[in-house]
Amino acid sequence: MAITTYAALLRGINVGGHKKVPMAELRALLEGIGHGGVRTYLQSGNAVFTADHGDEESLAAEVRAAIEERFGFAVDVLVRDSAYLKAVADACPFPAADLQPKQLHVTYFSAPVDGERFATIDQASFLPEEFRLGDRALYLYAPEGLGRSKLGEQLARPALNKGVIATTRNWNTVTQLVEMTRG
Structure with missing residues (x-):
């Protein structure tokens, strides 16, 4: 399968001290679940990564589950590929x-x-x-x-x-x- 570049858009993190997700930890989390080329943009929940498996929905579910397991709270996640963006x-x-x-x-x-x-x-x-x-x-x-x-x-x-x-x-x-x- 070809490697595709995606952006993960996290909703409602790091706003007013709630649902804190440090970007360094988000990068490590994404790398830990097997994604490459991980970079973040701003503190408001924008991460870019590559994947050689899955689709937008399954990748979003994977990221959502990893965030909940690591940080202890649920976060809505959208994943969109580079062509869509x-x-x-x-x-x-x-x-x-x-x-x-x-x-x-x-x-x-x-x-x-x-x-x-x-x-x-x-x-x-x-x-x-x-x-x-x-x-x-x-x-x-x-x-x-x-x-x-x-x-x-x-x-x-x-x-x-x-x-x-x-x-x-x-x-x-x-x-x-x-x-x-x-x-």
Whole structure:
């Protein structure tokens, strides 16, 4: 089987002192379960690794189980291959090159989501903020950044994300993960 490069996106770690996962320990954990080329990006749960077995779902389950065993708490994990990460970045419906990275975010989902899920959101009332759906992804344009985004607040409501794992990254992280997983 060919070796593939993946990114593991961990949801909700190292936020406000909760669910602490030191990046050095995460790298060692990933190496310990047989992955190569392990690197991390920032403290917010982004790891890149290579694997010669499995698929995104089985790799995510493997990483999730290893984290729970090592750290004693559950963490949602999405694993995406390099081709998917590049396709998501390339498909951005907003003019990323013309925006500040803090203005653009991608929420990655564990499964496809359709517009019906977000039908209760009156997008016009949030302008100039906007969102668009992609392949297991949601693109959010928030001119004042995510921390001040009223639309981002609405999109993060648990009812809208029921049944899927959702984790958001800013555009800097999106593009950095594309670079880190490049062949």
